[in-house]
Amino acid sequence: MSQPRTPAARPVIAIAGLGIESSTFSPARTLAPAFHPSRGDEVLARYPFLDKGAPLREAAEWHGALVGKSLPGGTVTAEAFAALSDELVERLAALPRLDGLWYDIHGAMTVEGIDDAEAVLLRRIRESVGPDVIVSTSMDLHGNVSRALVHGSDLITCYRMAPHEDHMETKERAALNLVDLLVSGAPRPVKAWVPVPVLLAGEQTSTRIEPAKGVYAAVAEVEALDGVIDAAIWVGYAWADEPRNRAVVVVTGTDAGAVAQGAERLARGFWDARRDFAFVAPTGTLAECLDEALASPARPYFVSDTGDNPTAGGAGDVTWGLTRVLARPEFRTADGPTVIYASVPGPSAVRTAVEAGVGATVTVTAGAEVDDRHAGPLTMTGVVHAVRHGDRDAGTEVVLRVGSVHVIITALRKPYHHEHDFTDLDLDPRGADVVIVKIGYLEPELYAMAADWKMALTPGGVDQDLVRLGHHRIRRPMFPFDADMAAPDLTARLIAPSDEALTGADE
Known part of the structure; x- marks a missing residue:
């Protein structure tokens, strides 16, 4: 000493x-x-x-x-x-x-x-x-x-x-x-x-x-x-x-x-x-999680889109999950189950929506400008529900209602962890049927709000399946990569x- x-x-x-x-x-x-x-x-x-x-x-x-x-x-x-x-x-x-x-x-x-x-x-x-x-x-x-x-x-x-x-x-x-x-x-x-x-x-x-x-x-x-x-x-x-x-x-x-x-x-x-x-919550494919959410009486039902979680290091602009959500027949009309999806970056989409104004119908393309390995840019037609300027992370945010899905589009990527992140955009997460958030485990406010919750094991830069990601430089042996390794x-x-x-x- x-x-x-x-x-x-x-x-x-x-x-x-x-x-x-x-x-x-x-x-x-x-x-x-x-x-x-x-x-x-x-x-x-x-x-x-x-x-x-x-x-x-x-x-x-x-x-x-x-x-x-x-x-x-x-x-x-x-x-x-x-x-x-x-x-x-x-x-x-x-x-x-x-x-x-x-x-x-x-x-x-x-x-x-x-x-x-x-x-x-x-x-x-x-x-x-x-x-x-x-x-x-x-x-x-x-x-x-x-x-x-x-x-x-x-x-x-x-x-x-x-x-x-x-x-x-x-x-x-x-x-x-x-x-x-x-x-x-x-x-x-x-x-x-x-x-x-x-x-x-x-x-x-x-x-x-x-x-x-x-x-x-x-x-x-x-x-x-x-x-x-x-x-x-x-x-x-x-x-x-x-x-x-x-x-x-x-x-x-x-x-x-x-x-x-x-x-x-x-x-x-x-x-x-x-x-x-x-895992801290039940897991499944995105389709399995959505099926369970729609069948459940629990409201709001939260689903974590885990593979592109921006608070774990994901690019935040993977469109794989949102593409599949918008393809669901249950969500194609405005009277379908109310869904909130947070979020996808799309600077040009934000500019178009801002210029058109709340209430306008626009066609925009967003996402996959950084990480296009799993799905390409996504084109959507919907009604501009809300516009908000000046967010520290997102810059400008817009909400586009596509069928019954309220898609949050941001100029820059942003995590959605707090109730006010939604209410500031004239969204009611407590009154929604399904809230889909790019996150892993739910942050405290979301966890308290969720009547039920599942984690969707989706692709992205923070894929939860570590073994399939392909680590090459970590020290081996390492659990779980070497599941039967000797005691260290x-x-x-x-x-x-x-x-x-x-x-x-x-x-």
Whole structure:
């Protein structure tokens, strides 16, 4: 363990980071503007617990460098990563001498020509701020945690819930642990890292149900042990083909024995449960899901169009599902079952609908401008039901009623997670018969709204059938790709403090 440090009565802390889930199985590319970067005081405004007057805000001198978060999407271009990284490092260099840095990332960013982009960026940050700065890293549990990323971080944690209802609580924990360490002057923590050769989709590892519910319940028990500061389990991100992708456990603390034992306990729990993970909802083909929805008295009945989920990294413009919905004879007339479909991008379709106005009948073509592998652009004739401008993600949205289907068309791709996403468009999801959303597991508001729900196993850049996607660069053996693999070595790897040289492979 490193030596005790000088306590900082009111430490100086910077906040920086870039976050995205990048599917390497999507043909989409992510550009710099998609990260909507915040700078300076804009960064602090992202976190309610750092509002002026809040105890944590007053406990340190906080400086925002640059924080950018993109909707999940395709691989980030090398130019975008370079531009954002260069600016982030330049802004850090212009700040006062730092005691600490909070590295707020997602952890599943893939960049053209770069493996382990978050560790690469953290190495650049450390070269700028110096080796003595204490780094606390906060992540999504669907991030990927290499040995290099753990080595570069002094503290590291992630969400404990999927869906991520604890996302802000996790960020606050990362910031609070950092302040506590700086104020105490305690030595840099010990870190125990255990890679677990399992790679599963998030929809199979929701903490709403077992076994993930019980696996993650053990995190708090380990964290409560003497000598432990934080414990975390990462499921990993399944839709990127990179060597670092797998489940990982990290425990940090002051007692090497306690953190190692705690990490091994959590890793064994995850490994032992690997065959028990199942989808968070009943699944079927799209046709089977629609048949069941129409036969059921439950209203509204939600169907997840999972393969093109934009919040998992899908391009968002796959038309395969919508083509089949509009082909259903039940939906061809206006008096058929009320269906809402969210959504498909189509900039030219949006322009046409906006020019025509609400109530007009238009023929437009949308979708498949990015991902046309499964179906081509879709031409539709319908009545413009609603127009809305100024959405942060979509830009402009229109609703086109085609028969009894209300199709949401966007200028840019957008996830639909909240009731107001629909009511803002003069749609009533609670009164609909069927609501079809490009999503995996339903986000909390949709989950509460759904009278019943099924997940359609549809094609796209985030196909739930991982084995058929064709991973080539992940470390093998890996479950479920090698279903009968031998038991792995789940011994904790103790990783040296960040001020010591990193040696050895990322095993």
